[in-house]
Amino acid sequence: xxxxxxxRGRTGYLLLIPGVLWLALFFVVPLYSLVATSxxxxxxxxxxxxxxxxxxxxxxxxxxxxxxxxxxSLAYGALATLFCLVLGYVLAYAIAFKAGRWKNLMLVxxxxxFFTSFLVRTLSWKLLLADDGFIVNSLQFVHILGADGRLxxxxxAVIAGLTYNFLPFMVLPLxxxxxxxxxxxxxxxxxxxxNPFVGxxxxxxxxxxxxxxxxxxxxxxxxxxxxxxxxxxxxxNQRMIGSVIQSLFTNANNxxxxxxxxxxxxxxxxxxxxxxxxxxxxxxxx
Amino acid sequence: MxxxxxxxxTTADAESYDGLRLRNVTKSxxxxxxxxxxxxxxxxxxxxxxxxxxxxxxxTTLRMVAGLETPTAGSITxxxxxxxxxxxxxxxxxxxxxxxxxxxxxxxxxxxxxxLRRRKSKEVDTAxxxxxxxxxxxxxxxxxxxxxxxxxxxRVALARALINKPEVLLLDEPLGALDLKLRxxxxxxxxxxxxxxxxxxxxxxxxxxxxxxxxDTVAVMNAGVVEQMGAPAxxxxxxxxxxxxxxxxxxxxxxxxxxxxxxxxxxxxxxxxGVSVPTxxxxxxxxxxxxxxxxxxxxxxxxxxxLDAPGNTIPGGVVTDVSFVGxxxxxxxxxxxxxxxxxxxxNTGRHTSFVPGDKVELSWRPEYAFLLDFSQDASAGAQKVxxx
Numbered sequence: 001x002x003x004x005x006x007x008r009g010r011t012g013y014l015l016l017i018p019g020v021l022w023l024a025l026f027f028v029v030p031l032y033s034l035v036a037t038s039x040x041x042x043x044x045x046x047x048x049x050x051x052x053x054x055x056x057x058x059x060x061x062x063x064x065x066x067x068x069x070x071x072x073s074l075a076y077g078a079l080a081t082l083f084c085l086v087l088g089y090v091l092a093y094a095i096a097f098k099a100g101r102w103k104n105l106m107l108v109x110x111x112x113x114f115f116t117s118f119l120v121r122t123l124s125w126k127l128l129l130a131d132d133g134f135i136v137n138s139l140q141f142v143h144i145l146g147a148d149g150r151l152x153x154x155x156x157a158v159i160a161g162l163t164y165n166f167l168p169f170m171v172l173p174l175x176x177x178x179x180x181x182x183x184x185x186x187x188x189x190x191x192x193x194x195n196p197f198v199g200x201x202x203x204x205x206x207x208x209x210x211x212x213x214x215x216x217x218x219x220x221x222x223x224x225x226x227x228x229x230x231x232x233x234x235x236x237n238q239r240m241i242g243s244v245i246q247s248l249f250t251n252a253n254n255x256x257x258x259x260x261x262x263x264x265x266x267x268x269x270x271x272x273x274x275x276x277x278x279x280x281x282x283x284x285x286x
Numbered sequence: 287m288x289x290x291x292x293x294x295x296t297t298a299d300a301e302s303y304d305g306l307r308l309r310n311v312t313k314s315x316x317x318x319x320x321x322x323x324x325x326x327x328x329x330x331x332x333x334x335x336x337x338x339x340x341x342x343x344x345x346t347t348l349r350m351v352a353g354l355e356t357p358t359a360g361s362i363t364x365x366x367x368x369x370x371x372x373x374x375x376x377x378x379x380x381x382x383x384x385x386x387x388x389x390x391x392x393x394x395x396x397x398x399x400x401x402l403r404r405r406k407s408k409e410v411d412t413a414x415x416x417x418x419x420x421x422x423x424x425x426x427x428x429x430x431x432x433x434x435x436x437x438x439x440x441r442v443a444l445a446r447a448l449i450n451k452p453e454v455l456l457l458d459e460p461l462g463a464l465d466l467k468l469r470x471x472x473x474x475x476x477x478x479x480x481x482x483x484x485x486x487x488x489x490x491x492x493x494x495x496x497x498x499x500x501x502d503t504v505a506v507m508n509a510g511v512v513e514q515m516g517a518p519a520x521x522x523x524x525x526x527x528x529x530x531x532x533x534x535x536x537x538x539x540x541x542x543x544x545x546x547x548x549x550x551x552x553x554x555x556x557x558x559x560g561v562s563v564p565t566x567x568x569x570x571x572x573x574x575x576x577x578x579x580x581x582x583x584x585x586x587x588x589x590x591x592x593l594d595a596p597g598n599t600i601p602g603g604v605v606t607d608v609s610f611v612g613x614x615x616x617x618x619x620x621x622x623x624x625x626x627x628x629x630x631x632x633n634t635g636r637h638t639s640f641v642p643g644d645k646v647e648l649s650w651r652p653e654y655a656f657l658l659d660f661s662q663d664a665s666a667g668a669q670k671v672x673x674x
Contacts, residue, residue, distance in 0.1 A: 182385075182387065184383055184385065184387040185387050185389060185390075187354050187374070187383070187387065188381070188383055188387040188388075188389070189389075189400070190353075190354075190373070190374040190375050191352055191353075191354070191374050191375070191379075191380055191381045191447075192375075192380065192400045192401035192404060192446070192447075192450070193375045193401050193404035193405050193450070194375055194400075194404045195373075195375050198404060202400075203389060206391045207390070207391055
């Protein structure tokens with residue numbers, strides 16, 4: 001008995017080795033390097049080299065310089081996540097309970113956008129939302145937009161782009177959760193005097209919470225750090241933190257500031273996620 | 287066909303009937319008629335079992351009463367009120383589901399409280415505590431359903447439905463998932479609770495023993511209709527169709543030609559042997575019929591032996607199989623016309639045992655025999671050996 005237990009324990013560790021090695025090499029080492037870079041003396045450059053001076057003021061500098069895009073990123077990410085949740089929940093519910101034999105086809109359609117590049121799809125949104133495009137023209141026609149109103153270079157375009165690009169990441173975990181709900185539980189709630197509305201909030205919604213939590217995390221985290229949508233669909237007024245970090249690295253060659261900003265973003269997201277998961281009461285997900 | 291429990295008149299109009307009444311109820315799924323023009327009356331306060339093989343329409347009937355299916359035609363009334371098209375959450379009916387369907391995210395207390403909370407009841411706490419006490423689960427109140435055993439989950443499901451004091455409680459194969467021993471004790475438990483609370487119970491099952499143990503009235507269903515309805519003993523002793531004769535226990539059905547229908551008894555020529563059957567147990571209209579006799583009513587003896595059964599004696603049998611099952615010995619006896627009859631002999635120690643190849647005589651008292659219509663299939667409803 002104890003022999004088999006010991007054996008099973010050893011197998012577990014053996015199975016961990018490839019993943020641990022991979023993460024050590026490509027996650028822990030770069031993370032260490034990132035944190036180290038954020039503390040370098042900013043007077044250096046990538047040609048002359050940096051010296052490690054534990055320059056903590058890098059952090060206060062980037063916060064005072066870039067707090068606006070940071071807050072904007074969190075707000076855009078949160079709004080996109082909310083829209084994804086509403087759209088995605090309805091879609092996932094319909095696929096799980098109402099699609100019948102079309103279920104698999106609809107799931108394929110949900111992931112179909114991944115067959116084309118993220119960049120190309122966002123570029124086509126630029127065409128769709130263009131100033132003389134049919135969407136802007138129609139909105140002008142019904143006077144939702146003024147005669148010189150536009151969509152490109154507005155928060156609407158950026159948030160819509162984020163919502164579109166991350167919707168599948170919301171739908172799939174939601175579908176997995178909702179599909180697992182035994183329809184007899186909904187029948188039981190109806191038998192016990194719950195009308196469809198009450199039944200949804202007392203039975204379906206709580207049982208789908210694991211999907212809601214993983215879907216919102218899978219949407220919110222990449223959406224906050226995204227820079228493609230803001231770059232292509234927005235203007236400098238819609239700059240998100242991803243664009244700032246990207247240009248600090250590639251244009252300004254300010255590695256310490258870019259590193260400090262990345263560490264701040266990561267720390268913020270980790271803290272928010274921990275708080276959120278605590279509140280949702282699904283610690284067992286982590 | 288109309289089947290009515292106890293003494294309720296068929297023609298009384300729905301307005302004055304205080305129980306559950308189904309009239310001409312049909313439910314089709316595409317071309318398949320799951321329930322076919324069904325009439326059923328369940329008097330208030332009774333315990334009725336719908337018994338039949340899988341696919342006979344018993345669960346569909348139950349789901350229509352619960353409101354989870356809408357009848358294709360016909361009407362359902364409860365206490366004079368038409369509930370045919372009422373939403374499930376609007377009818378005073380609760381269900382104990384086959385797989386219990388307990389809410390996995392709520393604890394036992396909240397599962398039981400669910401119906402009362404939806405109806406904004408004031409006395410939730412007292413009612414839930416009383417109900418948990420009734421089903422002996424007070425100590426489990428704060429556990430989640432998954433932490434409970436199958437038998438305990440079953441009791442939670444019962445409590446969750448009963449606490450609403452429904453006018454009709456529906457039980458859909460509630461004991462199907464339990465092992466045999468637990469099932470027997472739950473049968474008695476549910477029967478006890480029904481007597482205690484005095485509500486109307488409609489119980490769906492494919493287990494004839496369960497139906498007969500628990501219910502006051504059993505309705506045997508087959509192919510979407512009620513074949514026969516009555517008290518368990520009446521159904522068993524005087525079945526009106528081959529389906530009921532075979533589905534409830536076992537029967538020997540022997541082809542016979544009716545010779546005389548006069549008076550109290552019908553006389554039948556059964557392969558050259560004259561037997562008689564009481565007129566009130568004759569359910570055959572044509573000249574031919576199936577003479578039915580339960581295996582435990584058949585006596586077996588050596589040729590010429592004095593058997594305690596004046597009346598129907600059939601000579602010329604040969605024992606072909608003997609199985610000893612403890613309380614009784616079960617014989618198969620090949621008759622001169624080629625048919626094998628089943629005989630159960632109680633092991634009282636007073637009878638000789640036979641071995642395969644022995645010549646024997648069979649006999650039974652005429653009052654135990656019944657006569658069924660020849661147009662029916664003699665093997666209808668016969669259970670496979672491994673049915674349980």
